[in-house]
Amino acid sequence: MTFDELLTLVDDRSAALRSAAAAASSLEVAVPGCPDWTLDDLIYHLGQVQRFWAVVTRLADTSAPPTTEQRGVTDPEGDLLEWSAESTALLLDALRAAGPESPAWTWWAASGAPMTAGAIARHQVQEAAVHAYDAQEAAGKPEPLPAAVAVDGVAEFLSVAMASLGKWPHRPARVAFTAIEGPSWVVDLSPAGVQLDPAASGEPVTTVHGTASDLVLALYKRIPADAVRVDGDAAVFTELRTWSDTE
Structure with missing residues (x-):
């Protein structure tokens, strides 16, 4: 944008x-x-x-x-x-x-x-x-985030908020986020920190699917983890949500 x-x-x-x-x-x-x-x-x-x-x-x-x-x-x-x-x-x-x-x-x-x-x-x-x-x-009338906001929001959360947290405190993992609208993002979590769109190849251990809005809201813990579909090791997504501070 x-x-x-x-x-x-x-x-x-x-x-x-x-x-x-x-x-x-x-x-x-x-x-x-x-x-x-x-x-x-x-x-x-x-x-x-x-x-x-x-x-x-x-x-x-x-x-x-x-x-x-x-x-x-x-x-x-x-x-x-x-x-x-x-x-x-x-x-x-x-x-x-x-x-x-x-x-x-x-x-x-x-x-x-x-x-x-x-x-x-x-x-x-x-x-x-x-x-x-x-x-x-x-107010009792929640609405999805606008598409342009949500699509950029996933990348912004991963590359700014999460990448500021320092080293990943759990076992290394690769996580993919796939939006129903089409875009997808891959992030590596390791002692070196958080790397969005890593150069090295490899399959993710966890893939999170949902609308871009739901992905953002799940990352910010505004909706429960089971509001999106998690394939693979669901514990990694739980660890990721717990690790981040999203007030």
């Missing part, structure tokens, strides 16, 4: 979260995908995340995350949904002003993924999309 497409999707999925929240019976309803959170907490979380990355993007400093002073006051004032919309706008404005190649601090340096505004935009699509699903589920 282009940088402009990523920004459009951040905007779209953030708006979807707010729409779901506005349609809910109350902002105090529980969020099934985020234990101990209410919709109020979910909206606050995404708004804080977006304001944080807006500051990171503006600073264009790869050496460290922003200080408390640099972040400034980020707590909501007034209507929470209006504050959320302002949070999204701040992030999008910062990303547009910076451009995709602007350097930035990120928490995923260990993955080898780019430390740029473009990479931030890519991850923020997934952040907003998964939390939009959370809000929809809390």
Whole structure:
């Protein structure tokens, strides 16, 4: 996806979260995908995340995350949904002003993924999309992730989130993810870490099948493991889900 497409999707999925929240019976309803959170907490979380990355993007400093002073006051004032919309706008404005190649601090340096505004935009699509699903589920009307978001989401999760975790703590394994829509991904898990699309040949010990949306939601533990089809050694997929931190 282009940088402009990523920004459009951040905007779209953030708006979807707010729409779901506005349609809910109350902002105090529980969020099934985020234990101990209410919709109020979910909206606050995404708004804080977006304001944080807006500051990171503006600073264009790869050496460290922003200080408390640099972040400034980020707590909501007034209507929470209006504050959320302002949070999204701040992030999008910062990303547009910076451009995709602007350097930035990120928490995923260990993955080898780019430390740029473009990479931030890519991850923020997934952040907003998964939390939009959370809000929809809390409101009683969960919807699949849009196809473009979900297809990129599998690769982004494997090559950024998982590849940042360091060495695989279990026996080495090769896992394939196959989307009903057509794309597939192969990842090697080893003491050397996580490698997406490895050069070496070999058959996977585990293959996970489902829609791209279900693959992403299963990786983020928003749906149970048995919501997708797992062929081969199912224990590896369980270990993978347990290993990753997906709040």
